[in-house]
Amino acid sequence: MNSSEYAATTWRKSSYSGASEGNCIEVAEESALVPVRDSKDPDGPVLVFSADAWTAFVSAVKAGAF
Numbered sequence: 001m002n003s004s005e006y007a008a009t010t011w012r013k014s015s016y017s018g019a020s021e022g023n024c025i026e027v028a029e030e031s032a033l034v035p036v037r038d039s040k041d042p043d044g045p046v047l048v049f050s051a052d053a054w055t056a057f058v059s060a061v062k063a064g065a066f
Contacts, residue, residue, distance in 0.1 A: 003043050006035050013039055027054075 011026040017039070024039040034054040037046045049057070060066065 003037060003046050006037075006046055009035065011037070011042075 006028065009028040009030075011028050013024055013026045017024040026037050026039045026042070028035045029051075032051055034049045034051055035046045036049065036054075038044055
């Protein structure tokens with residue numbers, strides 16, 4: 001997706017990211033979709049996941065699957 005489609009979206013970054021310029025993503029939770037973008041390239045592409053897929057991914061990360 002194009003980032004211009006999410007221009008009015010409120011993005012948030014993990015509190016674990018701190019002030020680093022590292023590998024961070026930003027997430028905007030909407031109703032059934034979860035758009036995700038690279039925090040270093042806010043005008044770049046946006047990946048969109050279903051809410052269920054995003055929840056499964058976050059659960060797997062918390063469980064140490066990656």
